[in-house]
């Protein structure tokens with residue numbers, strides 16, 4: 129099991145305070161360390177942010193996801209972590225990104241906000257699949273147009 | 282925040298053979314571990330060291346009262362300087378050192394346990410022998426997670442001294458994982474071990490570098506805060522730990538959720554002696570778990586008192602039957618129309634030597650919790666049946682039974698045995714049950730009640746109105762009587778109580794069930810009840826509970 133490919137989808141609440149500038153800086157830092165560490169442990173995925181919340185997909189070997197997630201769990205920059213999905217998968221869909229990012233002034237992020245509004249922020253109603261697709265579609269679209277994506281690893 | 286797991290990496294694997302006195306500096310010479318271990322004072326003078334310490338640092342056999350820095354200088358001069366700084370400081374430091382003698386890479390951890398002494402541990406990174414030296418099953422489970430052992434924890438507590446400011450104190454944060462047994466049962470022990478490992482790692486990630494993290498027992502951890510402002514720091518840490526351990530874990534391809542409860546004890550804040558720190562933290566943890574899982578509780582003296590009393594009560598209760606400290610008192614139940622005594626309710630009384638009369642309100646819940654209620658309940662049934670045989674045939678005896686007594690499944694046999702041993706006519710026995718019985722496992726409870734009723738015994742619904750008061754219960758079984766709780770009778774001047782009393786009486790009449798009001802003390806109450814069709818009463822207006830010897834006088 130431990131060598132099998134898994135994917136994890138979770139949501140969390142942003143707890144970074146301060147100016148946009150400050151938030152931006154922290155996120156830059158998160159992305160930098162993520163890209164470095166994920167590449168080293170064979171993890172791919174994407175992160176989406178809409179000021180209120182983070183949504184993240186991680187793909188990789190079970191134990192590596194486990195280890196990375198434990199680090200992420202202890203990060204004081206977010207809280208109220210809810211795991212939407214943790215299950216074996218056959219293939220990676222984010223294999224191009226050690227951590228793709230969709231920021232808060234993007235279409236995808238707005239759509240994410242709308243989904244949240246529609247479900248009344250009740251995370252139990254949010255489907256991991258939907259977040260997954262949203263991230264996937266927008267990352268590819270952004271890559272093509274070069275518009276939505278702030279930075280790709 | 283400091284993420285500093287390295288600082289703890291040596292501690293968990295220590296092999297401490299003999300637990301030392303907590304008051305003198307521990308003698309390390311007997312510590313058999315691949316890891317070096319020494320106490321030094323702030324000037325670097327070695328107080329005690331184990332063989333591995335001497336070996337790893339290539340020190341001579343006789344190091345007592347020599348200064349570590351001087352001894353180490355030939356090995357690695359710059360490390361000696363760093364070490365001097367670290368030992369002088371107040372925080373935990375780790376120094377990496379390559380030995381000039383044999384090229385071994387060593388980690389030297391300096392831990393400031395108190396003002397005057399430093400604990401130094403040396404770990405040989407080249408040999409990798411660290412993870413193999415677990416001392417017991419528990420340590421092996423987390424061979425990858427470096428935690429302090431219980432012996433280390435005791436040492437740190439015993440050697441703690443306040444810093445100059447005097448404002449800081451030693452705080453013990455005792456963490457219990459709430460649903461850990463369930464994880465073991467549902468996901469397996471392997472998953473349980475992994476969860477312990479992750480929980481420990483989370484703790485190590487958020488503590489300060491001079492905090493000590495120890496695995497205390499199966500699902501219990503301890504964080505010791507050495508010199509911080511208390512209780513502020515301990516409370517902040519407790520809140521953070523609770524929040525952090527609530528977050529999901531990923532284990533064996535699944536999500537696992539637990540919560541943590543925390544007990545806090547702080548030296549010189551209701552805990553005067555460091556010897557009591559662990560005990561008090563455990564008491565506080567126990568209280569936290571008891572009140573609300575996922576919460577923390579700061580130890581205070583009242584906890585100790587309560588725990589002490591509770592303990593005495595528990596032990597006393599276990600002996601009470603054997604020592605014949607229980608007696609039954611009987612309270613008369615009269616028919617309203619002619620005030621004739623038609624029955625007595627048996628009430629248990631416990632006279633505990635040295636403590637006087639203990640109210641059933643206090644000891645029955647405890648007996649239910651400990652299971653003692655089974656024996657006590659049996660004794661009550663036997664005694665009440667036996668004593669009632671001395672009364673006229675037309676007087677009934679009512680006996681309370683706890684929902685817990687139904688759990689064993691043999692209550693019918695116990696009732697039957699009490700009847701045949703005493704020779705009491707079954708029709709004279711009435712069991713009083715509470716609504717609580719019908720909440721859990723209704724079907725089973727009703728089945729047992731029917732079996733008991735088939736013996737000829739009647740069943741009354743006690744304390745009606747205090748619990749869930751579902752009227753459904755009344756139609757679910759042919760109860761012989763509804764007892765209206767005394768709290769309603771006492772509050773009869775309130776409209777709501779009067780309405781309820783009236784409703785219950787009306788309902789009883791409609792269903793053909795007798796109604797009895799408890800706690801009647803005044804003629805005024807009597808009149809109101811009589812006017813509204815209540816059939817029987819019980820209370821001080823008629824008689825207080827009396828011992829068996831006084832019953833004859835009451836009847837005649």
Ligand SMILES: Cc1cc2nc3c(=O)[nH]c(=O)nc-3n(C[C@H](O)[C@H](O)[C@H](O)COP(=O)(O)O)c2cc1C
Pocket residue numbers: 140158161162163165166175182184186196199200201202203205206227284
């Ligand atoms: C929302 C969020 C997502 C993160 N995603 C990752 C990630 O994918 N990979 C990663 O290594 N760290 C990620 N981090 C950062 C980690 O929490 C952590 O800071 C980092 O891994 C360094 O850990 P360390 O200081 O314990 O070595 C994330 C943090 C946040 C707040």
